[in-house]
Amino acid sequence: MDYKPTPTVVPIAPFDASADAQALRAAMKGFGTDEEAIINILCTRSNAQRQQIKAQFETELGRDLVEDLKSELGGRFEDVIIALMTPPVEYLCKQLHKAMAGMGTDEETLVEILCTKTNGEMHEIVAAYEAKYDRPLAEQMCSETSGFFRRLLTLIVTGVRDPVGSVDAAKAREDAEALYSAGEAKLGTDEHIFNRIMSHNSFAQLRLIFDEYKALTGQTIEQAIKHEMDGALHDAMIAIVECVQSPAAFFANRLYYAIKGVGTNDATLIRIIVSRSEIDLGTIKDEFERIYNRTLYSAVVSETSGDYKHALTALLGGA
Template sequence: MYPYGTPTLLPAQAFDPVKDAHDLRKAMKGFGTDEDKLIEIICRRNNEQRQEIQRQYKTHFGKDLIEDIKGETSGNFQKLLVGLLRPIVDYYCAELNDAMAGLGTDEEVLIEILCTLSNVEIHTIKNQYLRLFGAHLESELKSETSGNFKRLLISLCAAARDESGRVDPNKAKEDARELLKAGELRVGTDESMFNMILCQRNYQQLKLIFQEYESITGHSLEKAIKKEFSGDIMEGLIAIYKCVTNKAEYFASRLHKSMAGIGTNDKQLIRVIITRCEIDLADIKVAFERLYGKSLKSWIKGDTSGHYKHALYALVGEQRSS
């Protein structure tokens, strides 16, 4: 779906799903589990190939691969493998559903997913969400969020962004002035103007608008957003801004945040690795090292352990070390 970006996980060459299915069964049969074999197969095939392996597994053994994996593994290692085995659309739907289930809402997940995907991806997720959970994603978002942030998510959920890639310098000047009038030049902020421009214009046009804004004011629109907004709406608008200016840096910051400070947000770490490894994780690794001065591998090594760590290494395209 993304012609722009360097993945860390490529389709396996000389792929043999029947052999893979048999090898996985062998790795889990009898006493003990051969976790290295699970990693070697599941973490070194792309999503399409993993779906084919699951079909062969069910055909040959009359068993569900995900259920068998759940029975043989535990903790974050299990969560990672199960996430990898789900079709990517189902995985996104489950993450969105989890973010809104129970008490409280994990707004960061909603932002990370809805602010970064293309129209066709959002439409596909919306249709599948309804099939899987019997509810409309949009109505779930409406009941779980409020105010300006709710309006931002509903705009994104409409997936009506212009994706023509056409740029209009005069229109960019106009939009930059509108953003200035809606924010820094008035008392209070007209969030609807920010919402409209950032959710409707194509990425190339937005780049131009951001440049215009900077040449008019002498500072970035990001700085203005941070001054004019706060909380979830600010985070959402900043995420769109970062995805337009440098998507790899946005996801590098998500990975950094998942591991910085005390404890690790494994759910976030797993989600970014699973969703980006076949798209642009190699670019994200480069951005990570540039922003934080140390490699992604060294951070993973410091924050994870055991089979979970080695599985992450495989997905981020790193050689196994101690």
């Protein structure tokens, strides 16, 4: 099944970085701030266009747009706007660093970012992370995680996954048999085998392996993982399986659980909506509605408020 990603934010045309820079300055100059103008500009431009606006703002006005925005905005609304002003790979690096900073580790965020990336995307993140923090991502991650979970993430971060689209039907059958032998067919689990297969194969190849596993055993690979694993390793394996089958469904589920229950996980809500807006947020919206029988727009509206709500719904492309 070919994945057809639909973004909700695309480059606007015609585009005038100078006019946008002047309009943003006017929105923040003097008494009060025109938040609606800021949303109308920054939530409807691509990230590349926002970087052009930032450069023009400094050239024409001699001011730092991001610093001006920080001084005028606050709360979750500020978080959304500053996220939008950050180049995509740098933004993910900041999120990874935050997930590993201080006491404890946000393993869910590590899984969400690292287990969903192709090898090419992973190489970009690794290079940007070391350039920004002067420390290899793998090194910091190893100090913050442990066991087979650490080994799986290390394999992913070091870029062992085959190139996009690489497939071999005969090898898929062989690996399906290896997974069965390493899990359901024995007492205990050989996590090394699961880690190797899940981290080395392209997503297209993994799709074949999972199909072969179902044909061979009569059960899905998800069922096998649930029987054989728990904790962070289980979550990472399931994330890989879900992204192989449908990245949009994976992120739709993440958004649902960020909104569900008492309180909203705003960090996850912002990260996914901002980082996927130019990739497949339109597809994620469709999957959310299919799975949960309500629109993502209505879910966000019911759990957020004010300018924060208006910024998120603008990125969703409206109702």
